[in-house]
Structures are given as structure tokens and as C-alpha cells.
Amino acid sequence: MKRFNEKQILGLITSKLGNTGLEPLFGKDDISVISLEKIIKKPNKNCYLSATCDMLVEHTDVPPRMTFKQIARKSLVSCLSDLGAKGIRPKVALVSLGIPLSLSKGDVRGLINGFTLTSREFGFFIIGGDINQSKELVIDCCMLGFSNNNLNIPRRNGAIVGDYVIVSGPFGYSSAGLKILLNDSKTPNNLFKKKSIESILNPLPQIKFGLKLSKYLSSSIDSSDGLAASLYELAKESKVNMLIHRDKIPIPPELNKFSILNNLGLDDLIFYGGEEYHIIGTIPKKNIIKVNYLVKKYCLDFFIIGRVVSGIGKVFVTYPNEQKRLLKNKGFTHLT
């Protein structure tokens, strides 16, 4: 039996359903943006709806030791991160639950507690949902945000030659965390262990970064599929190449030790992790001064890791004292 992979299914859906005429700016992106003026007949200028949805499936998305409260949080964080990367404040969400018979009352209470706490933490409202019985736990979140214009929303295809490539935080914790949870990998010290595990069990979407800085970015994406896959996505959609300086990528100081202790490639940990929920983007040179000012003002992490160069969608990495190498385009592999 022949099977599609996720990208092929997405391609088929986009070809069949893609051009709705409602999304002048967005085609294939993390979020959908529609003008309410086009939807509601009477003039209703400057009201844009942004929508995104994400389905958490137990056997692919829930690592060992994750509590039900944390599972609920993670199911919302994916959407929060997608909206955050585009600078859209999350406002309302609808949550559908597929609950297996094995879940106890305490488990369900944990889930609901997680939804409640996460919605308070990020200031959005859960306004609806659905409850079903399923063979494994499934949580689908649909999250909406609104804006008065769609001009300031960075897309995947906006990177321009000469722009800087930036990230909102370090890479490596989540791939280490997952290996610690799955394989009980050795760790250099307890703080690194704690931070790595925490990055998996209680991921932090970069809402503040997105809200403050996204309008100065020429393109953006959240790094839920890993650094390499995200960079490739921006490069391909923008029809440019990217030149990344490996030693500019922020990484945990103990990551090298962790890679040696467990015989893992350091670059694999950095580039092919996933679910870091950091923002990856490009920024025009002219915005750098303004962004540096805002970064200090709002105490944000912000790292320039490379430059946008002309090309057709490839990502190269330079290492100190070495020639540039083509980065392998490979995404984060889920738990299965």
C-alpha cells in the first residue's frame, strides 16, 4: 500500500484548497490571515483574523514523564508559538479532546487544570470545544488572534538578500531534554539536566519577542520542526540562500560536554532538535538599531546567526577556520 508523507498530503491539500482568494498575503504559512472586510459584506475595514490550529497526538507528541497538566499546556503552546512568531496576540481558542477510556478522573482534572493555567498565563480565552472518546489522547487546539492590519505580519517568504538571520534563544536544550527523557542520557550537571527537561515538559512560546519585534522582521517562523528545517523553510519560500555562522548560534554552555558524554553529534543536537518554540526570522539591516533598542528595553534574547544571500533556497553553515558546508535539510523526528 502506497502512503503519503506529511509534506505530500500538505501539497495535495494546498493544490486542492489553497487559493481561497481570502488570503492575499498568506498561502502556505503557519497561520492564516483573512480580512474580515472580505468576509462580512458590510465595510469593516482594518479588521483581520489570524487563525492557526495544532493537533497533539499522544503516541507521537507526549514524551515520558509529561504530566496531564503539561500535556494540556503543550497542546496550546504549539498554537501560541505559531501566532507569537507572527506577532499576533492570541485571543481565543477552541479545544477538541479525544479522550481514551484509560484516563482517570484525576488525569482529566490535570488536563483541564493545564488548559486553565495556560490560558491565564498567556491571557487568552478558551471559548469552545468538543469532547470525544478515542483510542489515544488527542487534543486539537484552534487559536485565533485579531489585528487592525496585516502589513506588519512577517511571512515565510519575505527574506531579502542582505537581511540578517536571527533567533530568539538557544538551541540544544530541547533535543538534549528529549534524549534525557527517552534514553536517560548522561548529563554534565544537574542545572543542564533540569533546564533541558524543563524545555520539553514546559515549553515557553516566544510571545513577548513576537509582539515586540515581529513587525521589524522581513520573515519569520517558529522553530517547532527544528532549526535546520525552519531555516530551509524561510530560504525556500523566500527564494534566497542563507549563510549561517555556526559559532554565532546560541547554545547551552554544557551542550558540547553532553554530546561527548552520550556520543551524539553536537550539530545534530543544535540543528535537528525540534519543539524549541523559538522564533527564527530575518531582519533588514535598517531595522537593527531600532530592534537593538527594543531588545534592551524589553529584556529579550536576540541573536544574529547569519545573513541572507542570493540563491534558490539552500542553507550553508560556516565553521571557524573551515569552508562553508551545505546544511542537511531534515526535520525533527517525532517520538515514533
Next chain:
Amino acid sequence: MKRFNEKQILGLITSKLGNTGLEPLFGKDDISVISLEKIIKKPNKNCYLSATCDMLVEHTDVPPRMTFKQIARKSLVSCLSDLGAKGIRPKVALVSLGIPLSLSKGDVRGLINGFTLTSREFGFFIIGGDINQSKELVIDCCMLGFSNNNLNIPRRNGAIVGDYVIVSGPFGYSSAGLKILLNDSKTPNNLFKKKSIESILNPLPQIKFGLKLSKYLSSSIDSSDGLAASLYELAKESKVNMLIHRDKIPIPPELNKFSILNNLGLDDLIFYGGEEYHIIGTIPKKNIIKVNYLVKKYCLDFFIIGRVVSGIGKVFVTYPNEQKRLLKNKGFTHLT
């Protein structure tokens, strides 16, 4: 291990997340309605968002002989029906897919074909979604509609003593259809068999009925949980009783024969089916003339099956030459 049932989970969610301050009219209802003026800071009067979501799970929601095209259609019909019952035109949807490894390319093509055809049939756009791997097929649809006011949207709690109880079509086809598909039940004739199976495999949400008539209804609900459960929901939320005349409920002419042939209770087939996707509502006496005019004009089915009487949420049924009986409050049981 103690488990919650669906109602208990819903109760817990409502108690924790219920009062968002965004929904002046809706608390526990099929759809959520929010004022965009409250959400977007700048004045944006008369713009209301209605949202609903529904999760289809393979082992509870997909009967035998349903094709993947039909499965896709059914997953959207649930949302269409919920919006339709409230008179909201469906505008955009986001669809999340959990796809098991067992699905072939042809199966996936069937699903996408179903989404495409259904979105064209009902004139809405699928603007986003998510794709995942899961142990069984899961489709979650989140559907949105917009309106210029929220005054004409009938709720579950609006029924008033003296109102008529109405339905948009016959009851019995879907329960018969499910029994034919599951147990190969005997049928009185081929037309009945065809119509019954069709009502399950290609259900028709009552969008036109809802759009034309809902603003004249004092309360409404779609009958996806069965006639009895839906009547009870309106009665309980409105804090009234309902008096239903059994012989006024439209049923297929061959349903009695079907019940005898298969040794099934006729009332069970009528009251405890489910997924008929008909609209059940109440209508004030003063609106009857207008509604009768519209029903003729738009060739709609419309049946008065009883009256709203004072009480605390019970439903009674009268039979010819018999005293009234209390209707058992029991919902549609899913396939498991």
C-alpha cells in the same frame, strides 16, 4: 479507576473556563459567539464571530461502508449543522487531521476530495489545518461564521411558555440507516433502505432552514444527539417543560414496518436516534404566520410537534387516546 463521562467533563470545563466575559449571551451552547468589539481594542461595532468545533473519531463516528470522501464530509457536517441551527452562515474552517499509517494514498485523496466538495457545496473556505500521525483516523474541524449582530441568534435557553416546538424534518431514517449498516437489518422496501443509508453516509445539515428561519425561533439546537436529548436540552436550559404530540412528529411512512420487521421499538427509532442533523427549536406564536410564509417561499420542511408549557425541564409525550408519558432522557449512543 474512576472515570468521568462526557457530561461530567463538560461540567468541569465549564466551571473552570466557562465565564470568559466574552460571551454575554452564550454559556453552554453549540456555538460560541463573541463580540469583536470586545476583542479588538478599537471600536468595531456590529461584528460578531461565531465559532464551533467538532472532532470525528474513527472508531466511534465512522459506520461501516462509509467512504473516505463521506468521512471527510461528515466531519464538516457536524460543524455546519451547529452553525446552521443558529442561523450563522459558515464562512471559514480549519481542519486538523490525525492520519493512521494504515491509510493509503487513495484513502487520503478520498478525504481531501471530500473536504473540497463539501466546502464547495456549502460555500465556505478551508483556510488552515494541521497534519499528524495517529493510531486511528481523527478529523477535527473548527468552523467560523460572522454576523453583524448577535440579537437574532437563537440560544438553547430562549424557549418561553406558549411557544410551539418545531423540527425541520423527519426522524427515524438515521437510526434505521445505522442499524442497516451495522446489523444488516431487514427493510420494508428499497427506497426506504436507500434513504436510511443515505441519511447516515451523506447527512444534510439544515443550513437553508437555519439561515431563513432561525431569527424567528426563540430557541434552537441541532439534533445530532437525538430528538429526545435535544428536546431535553432546550427544556432544561430554558427552564420549561415540553409537551410533544407523538403523532405530529414527522416520520418515514415505512418506519413502523421496519420496527416490526426487526423487532425494534418505534419510539426508540424516533426519539433515540442521532446525527439526523435536523434543527429542533421553539417559535413564539406571533411568528407563525411569517414563518409559514417563508417556509412556502423557500420550499422548506417545517413541522410543529408540540408546545412549551411551564415546568422545570421535563419532556412529556402524548399519544392518541392515551395520557401523557414522561419521555426518557437518553442520548444517541455512539458506535462503541
